[in-house]
Amino acid sequence: MSARALAVVATLLVLVVAAGCTTPRDFDYTLYLQHMPRSILVLPPLDDSPDVEGTYGCLAKVTRPLAERGYYVFPVAVVDAMLRENGLPTPGEMHQVSLKKLDEIFAADAVLYLTVRRWGTSYQVLNSATTVTIDGSLVDVKSGIELWRGSATAQENSGGGGQGLAGALVGALVHQVVTSSAETSRNLAGTANFMLYHDAHAGLLEGAYWPEYEAAQKQRRQAPVK
Amino acid sequence: MKRAVPSRKALLAVLLLAGACASPKTIYPWGSYEQSVYNVCHGVTAADLTQDVQLLSNEVDRTRVEGRKVAPGVHAHLGYLYFMAGNSGAALAHFNAEKELYPESATFIDGLVRRMKS
Numbered sequence: 001m002s003a004r005a006l007a008v009v010a011t012l013l014v015l016v017v018a019a020g021c022t023t024p025r026d027f028d029y030t031l032y033l034q035h036m037p038r039s040i041l042v043l044p045p046l047d048d049s050p051d052v053e054g055t056y057g058c059l060a061k062v063t064r065p066l067a068e069r070g071y072y073v074f075p076v077a078v079v080d081a082m083l084r085e086n087g088l089p090t091p092g093e094m095h096q097v098s099l100k101k102l103d104e105i106f107a108a109d110a111v112l113y114l115t116v117r118r119w120g121t122s123y124q125v126l127n128s129a130t131t132v133t134i135d136g137s138l139v140d141v142k143s144g145i146e147l148w149r150g151s152a153t154a155q156e157n158s159g160g161g162g163q164g165l166a167g168a169l170v171g172a173l174v175h176q177v178v179t180s181s182a183e184t185s186r187n188l189a190g191t192a193n194f195m196l197y198h199d200a201h202a203g204l205l206e207g208a209y210w211p212e213y214e215a216a217q218k219q220r221r222q223a224p225v226k
Numbered sequence: 227m228k229r230a231v232p233s234r235k236a237l238l239a240v241l242l243l244a245g246a247c248a249s250p251k252t253i254y255p256w257g258s259y260e261q262s263v264y265n266v267c268h269g270v271t272a273a274d275l276t277q278d279v280q281l282l283s284n285e286v287d288r289t290r291v292e293g294r295k296v297a298p299g300v301h302a303h304l305g306y307l308y309f310m311a312g313n314s315g316a317a318l319a320h321f322n323a324e325k326e327l328y329p330e331s332a333t334f335i336d337g338l339v340r341r342m343k344s
Contacts, residue, residue, distance in 0.1 A: 056268060059263065060263045060264035060267065063263070063299055064260060064297075067254060067298045070253075071298070072330040073298045074331065074334060075300075076263055076299065077266040077303060077306070078306045078338070079334075081266070081306065082338070105333070106333065106334045107330075107334065109330075186264075190260075209253060
């Protein structure tokens with residue numbers, strides 16, 4: 001192969017790899033940049049799935065990816081306990097608390113409202129699929145403006161190929177029983193939360209504790225407004 | 227020879243981009259925090275509580291020795307565990323540590339401490 005051909009191939013590879021780790025369209029960050037939050041209060045997620053594990057399985061996996069995006073994240077279990085002790089036993093009731101009240105108690109810059117859309121393992125004849133889908137909405141506490149919204153799905157499949165029908169059946173059953181979906185789902189919740197906040201084009205902006213915060217802000221603010 | 231240069235640059239770019247897609251470095255050590263959050267939200271048992279306190283306080287000590295920053299919420303969470311275990315002195319120390327490390331938490335922590343004392 002000539003050097004020129006190599007160059008062409010390599011350039012194509014760059015494009016393919018670049019396409020592989022991005023989504024095509026950027027989120028419009030105009031309002032987000034105008035109300036750039038430092039701290040995020042995460043309320044226990046609503047759970048639309050039939051599985052009761054969704055709310056706290058998801059909540060346990062939120063802090064790490066959010067904080068690693070550069071935000072101060074209020075201690076989620078302490079927040080949950082405090083709200084429960086103050087007569088709000090369910091996530092539904094917690095999500096109804098006014099921003100003014102949340103501001104008084106927490107003085108967070110933004111609130112992250114999460115909903116677990118899908119959680120758990122669905123068992124089909126020859127395989128089982130564990131799926132977690134999380135929707136998020138980030139709201140500026142002082143103004144009530146929604147700064148960002150997004151959704152992410154993480155999935156893991158078991159079973160299938162190569163071991164024949166009986167083997168596949170046993171595989172699906174064993175996967176179902178052994179991992180009993182709870183732990184698999186929780187791990188997937190970590191993945192889904194990470195995808196949700198860290199996506200370069202549709203995730204959260206890099207927060208104040210991000211190591212290259214200033215540079216990231218400069219770059220984001222220079223991006224063409226759509 | 228001259229012609230080989232762009233391809234080398236492009237190949238380097240491939241490697242850099244592939245690297246950027248792969249696992250990013252973490253800002254904080256996380257240890258057992260996520261597991262303890264899960265335990266607390268599910269109504270932690272006395273045995274869990276003792277174990278969580280021990281694990282987390284060891285991790286916090288190690289993080290400090292290594293000169294890294296304790297992650298957001300970890301001191302406050304540990305303070306709450308101490309409070310549940312009946313050790314309000316240690317609880318207060320960790321609530322204050324959270325506030326010192328992350329001033330964003332001040333309003334919340336002050337409220338917690340007020341409730342704790344009443």
